[in-house]
Amino acid sequence: MATTPIDPVTPLHPVVARVTEAVVERSRAGRTAYLRRLSAAQLEKGLRPARTDLGCSNLAHAVAACGGSDRAVMSGEAGVSLGIVTAYNDMLSAHAPYETYPQAIKETARGIGAVARVAGGVPAMCDGITQGRAGMELSLYSRDVIAMSTAIALSHDVFDGALMLGVCDKIVPGLVAGALAFGHLPTAFVPAGPMASGRSNAEKAETRKRYAAGEAGRDELLGSEVASYHSPGTCTFYGTANSNQLLMDVMGLHLPGAAFVHPDEPLRAALTAEATCRVAAIAASERPYGIGQVVDEKAVVNGVVALLATGGSTNHTMHLVSMAAAAGITLTWEDFDALSAVVPLVARIYPNGTADVNHFHAAGGTPYLVATLLDTGLLHEDVRTLAGEGLASYRRRPVLDDDGALRWEEPAESTDLTVLRPASAPFEPDGGLRVLRGSLGHAVVKTSSLSPDHRVVEAPVRVFTDQVGFLQAFSRRELDRDVVVVLREQGPSANGMPELHALTPSLQVLQKRGYAVALVTDGRMSGASGSIPAAIHVTPESVHEGPIARLRDGDVVRLDSLAGTLDVLLDPAELAAREPARRPSGEEVWGTGRELFGALRTAVGPADRGAHVFPGLVPTTVPQLEEIA
Template sequence: MKLHTTVETVTARIQERSRPTRTAYLERLAKTASRPPGAQRLGCANVAHAFAALPVNDKLRVVAERAPNIGIVTAFNDVLSAHAPMQQYPDIIKNEARKHGATAQVAGGVPAMCDGVTQGTPGMELSLFSRDVIAMATAVSLSHDVFDAALLLGVCDKIVPGLLIGALHFGHLPTVFIPAGPMTSGLSNNEKSKVREKAAQGLVGREELLEAESAAYHSSGTCTFYGTANSNQMLLEAMGLHVPGTAFINPGAAVREELTREAVRTVLDITKGKRFAPIGHVVDERCIVNAMVALLATGGSTNHLIHWVAVARAAGIVIDWDDFSALSDVVPLLSRVYPNGSADVNQFQAAGGPGYVIRELLDAGLMHADVLAVRAGGLREFTGIPAAAPNGMLQWTDPGVSKDDSVVRPASAPFSATGGLKLLQGNLGRGVIKVSAVPEDRHVVEAPCRVFDSQEALHHAFNANELNQDVICVVRWQGPQANGMPELHKLTPPLAVLQGKGFKVALVTDGRMSGASGKVPAAIHLSPEAAAGGPLARVRDGDIIRLDANAGTLAVRVTDAEWNARPLAVMPAELCEDNSVGMGRELFAGMRRSALTAEQGACSWL
């Protein structure tokens, strides 16, 4: 299938824009890759330290026999349900590596926080920058420089982008990601949301709310809605960085351990010189475009309009929101998974999953097929569904037709002709909106605004019945420089209640919404942010704001003269103090000061 003209054009302009930085990046990789392996290159004391704790046979392999040595970077902890299954993965990996004459070591661990735990608390203000901490921790782990390949264990929101950014700074290494899969289905996401809305209205108490939440989040594995964590897994499949079809196999499935072992075999197949596929070459401009297309086709998390800008920069590639917008105009929406529909990721997997979506996009000419991947068969291998063969090994089969066309559809009959994300711009700056979950009659909202300096202030106004009207809620001082850009998912229930009463409601903010953001229109990631002198600092209570997702505009209805004459508000002193102390936030002050805009990936390291 011939590549779609828009996909081709966007890729070409990214390649041209990135030429200087990508060239410099590849030159660095070539220089690093030309060195002898670490066990031969490093001094004797260095080598002795690196392998002192290895079993004798492994020492013999890696030093005398010059066997490949795999570095494992793990995000295991058992606070995150998605990461709890990874506790035993290093032992499985080491065992499989030995079977193939190789060795493996846990190079290091990276922090992993659960946004579900920290949502609405001061700890959430560490969340976005934890991505860069994870990237740095990945670099520290691999800086021992005695590895011939890497296996990265991670699933959730900031963890996968952080691991990926860190790994791309060691782009000469063949690298494969290993997930753990989603938890089995519990209380449906729709039912959970209904209980949350009742709680926001005071119709149910804490006991009933906790019972519902515990029925939804009930076991090991990733949360079952299509938020940032599961979007991560979809994008890694589309980038060719997994064992194909690994993303949404449950932790307890019989084939799960064999998929982990296959990851070892996959990375060793590259390491032993059978083919050339280090991660810095796998992740090129075409690979990044494939990830963007997969995000749009599945209505994925808005967080990736920040994270994948940063991931691309780590590989010397420069993308922006105009690229996402151009692709969104031609990429059809092929799946509906909560919050874009009622299905969860287990139903998505049963209906065809990532393999079905990738096949449809490839066949429609909407993804680059001629890309490098961790598998010899390239991206086409990622259209298969894995299962155990009679001999206990793995086999992949074509997903066939959709098993449920209310969940996944072919590119010839999509849910929508365009993608799930839309660029907004106007006198309030540049931002984005996730329209795939928003009813069409809510794509345009024009109403007076209420300006809030914090999430808590909005909740207070809601509880005082001050918002029972058409209203656009502006929540500012929520960007990277102000307070680390926390997710504002706790605002969804009260706004959904107002919308349910028939009012026209929207959120406008320089903060983030969770990957679970849904039916309430939300113009987010406004750049430049208020704390950096952005236009949200000029908005006043009562201003008429028009959010038009169809036209891609977001503006305050005042004359240019009046708008430009308004002074910029200053972040209240109490917020400056509240956002900078306690819960370790003091340690992130340097990151807040140096953070780039959301559209630039909110990077603290450039």
């Protein structure tokens, strides 16, 4: 792809530099071992196509399904072979557009003398559909199933490059981890884009609160939801799916500015074709480089900075940790915390504002975001990306000329300062994410949507072990008081750490009634807690006898997002002497396929280490904040 001269780079912010240095030092052994494996794979292949190492019978099987020019290329010793890993299904709006992508990619590849084929598919499930239901207990585990499925797809070892087709919550992190296992392969992530804007997020949220308060019926609620989620494409709120897409832009795994172009725009098709050509060009070059060289310590820190600057999903306190581990890099929550203190909030996207991702994109989107963060020294510019050397090309936005040719141009200033602002004049001076430590363990809290008078809550607790119990108590108005709601047995080992979005409307109703309200849970919220202070991902989790398992109704808990503490106001000796709550022995987990995932419930690691099931990728130590401050 064409590039233009790079402007001088602003000196790196000292805290970003210190955090990066800490990540590099902490990761030295793991990253060295990972790069050694990549080098061995690259030396083994040299500049020859991967398929030339196959025996004749092996290659015959790989060629058997080919036709026409594809057969000739695959049978010869020249030409690039690209593997497509797709999360397509027509069940989900975000992945339905991928139905036509493989054929378009194949045609583009043929046009440049390459071959592209679908290497395999990966599952893609939707938290929006499974929310509050048993299927949600498979959601987090699906990320690691996707990583393994990606590895199976690429294990035929006939590919010189890869294209990953995936968008949503666990799909992209799983594809990244799987692709990093083949880190020597040039790899592009190919997005599908968001659906057009429907009913506004503010109206949708208001209807949900009215329904929770008994002021609206099911028909009104359903009508509101259908008007919000109405067509193919990613949901338009800024949850994990759209956080994924923003990260892929800023970490250099997309082409510049590709994240939020609509599925049906001609520009989307042009970007997909260009991604195909770009991967093929890297693979055929004299100095090919793979995704394992793109995802380095600087790229990971850039991802954290971009997430914080836009108020992105708290799920990435696990997903980014896990993706980094797949590249031999140890990222910690304390890195998020240290960066959050100096990274300003420059975007207001629902649930941290009323705008959706289409408004963000129209205001300047990721190109403007990259530009303003580079200009203030908050991003590493000296990184390798899919587009080439340096992040400066990612400050340019893709456009089509009148003749349909794709080019990139410098973005103008933000066109809507209520949605996207320069880092020199942000909405908030910090990134709105804090790490909490205290007598209840290790947790994170998203503060970007909290008003100042909700940032510290101290109140008696009411303990629950499922969402149903909480909702029943709420409907009986047993919670009409200052309260810290504790929902335990929701961690990775307990039940796969399902999203707990069903809590938010009711908690907001209690807050609206004038009560001091907070949530403490070993589960996750994806940043959807909104105005409610929520200590989430509490580690150690309840089923591992973490302190949260020893809480009883009436204990007083203090959640202080300003000081970064989470404590039960109880004598430590008394807390330690209590027997932890335990599930009834012999309790079976079955239904909706959950019985098939017992091994993953046993193997999964803690939330603060990525909550994944790959033991070799789990860091052995979690540093204290003072190590990087």
